[in-house]
Amino acid sequence: MTEGDFEYPEFYSFPPFFTIQPVEATRQKQLALWRELILKYHTQNKLKTLVVHECPLWKNDSIGRKLDETAVRTVCSDLVDSGHGEWLDEEETACRILWRKPEELATDVYEWASQTGNVGGGICTLYELHSGEDVNGASFEGIDEELLRRALAILEDEGKCTVFQGETSSEDGIKFH
């Protein structure tokens, strides 16, 4: 999917969506809608990182509206606070987008392993798990390695897999039980 195919939700054309709402209840709703939009946009386009000054979402030319700098800050902070984003630097210029929470991701990975017959001794590399042919269409296809490791750590704790160190970090092997 290219970025041009992304289908924007209806409220993206609602002009007040780009003004942070003064009334608390409405603002909460608005921020939730922004959160949803950012996640969907990055997940569908397989984008791992949101670079604050580059993100095209802040601006909708078709209705001539954009979030101002303070508003962008508010939206991003909310995303991080909700656990769907993590700042990558102290200056807060870039944000890692958590497509799925680590627990959800762990479930997805294990389900994939069962379906592809890897459970019960199958081994694959970390690289194959996010960029291999077998993961086409999986929710974690193209995902950030760091996030994948967190999910695998959860599976290790549950005794569902073992991670072996490879020559490079991408070549780390995973054995599913």
Place this chain on the structure above:
Amino acid sequence: MAHRRRGVGVGRTRAGASRPGGSVPASGQRRTSSAAMPSSQMQIQMPQTQDDRLQKKADEMHALSMQSALDTVEKLQVKLADFAKKHQSDIQDDPAFRQQFLQMCAPLGVDPLVSQKGFWAKTLGVGIGDFYYELAVKVAEVCFSTRSKNGGIMALAEVCDTLNRNKARRSSSSSKRKSGKKDQLYSKGDIAVAVKKLATLGGGFRIVTVGTSDMIVSVPTELDQDHVEIMALAQDGEGCVAVENVTRQLRWNEDRVERALALLLQEGMVWKDDYHGISFYWFPSVWKEKMAIEAGAQ
């Protein structure tokens, strides 16, 4: 259904009385000449002693026509029941038919919607009342689920579209329907009846007419004429107003406009849009309806 006689003092002079056209009762035939005269002359010529008898006669005739009217109503009710029984499936499946049936019932004081038990429920099987109660629940669900976005105001047309879309989706997913009949859609009239049902439960459900649209309000917030007029003004435009254009077009002072907008904002019925130094106040409900109309026109 038993033909009970209602009305007063009609027991004696019943035979032949229900003939339409104000027939003269038997006891009056002796005075046919005077009865044919205009009533003003009659009073002058009548001796005092006949006054009482005349009054009595008038009462009798009045009671008779009353009785005949009641009989007619009763007959109509029976007819209506037969009709309902015969067209039961039309009433339940066809929104236009249902609407007309309800209109037919109203002047006779029959409300099939409230008859959960008894005669009407038996006549109509499931009961047309149930149909509207079910619809009312669906309407309430749609209104509640969008409340945080629109503050509890939603165009009736939008609610109707949403429900019909859901219905279409459901029936296409269960493709193996036993009857080949295609699913009938809800009409706007159906939705209006359902909202009236909800209104009786309290909680503020009501329909507010704004300009050319009916809006369903699903919150108890009191909306006065000022709020409705602002909404109508938004409807004339793109779905928004600014303080300046309200003061100009409605000739209100700023205070009044701001007071009205403050409530609408507080309730989430409008969202604020700061654009080039001017604040616009958008009604999600009005905006969405306009979008739907635009989309439909294309």
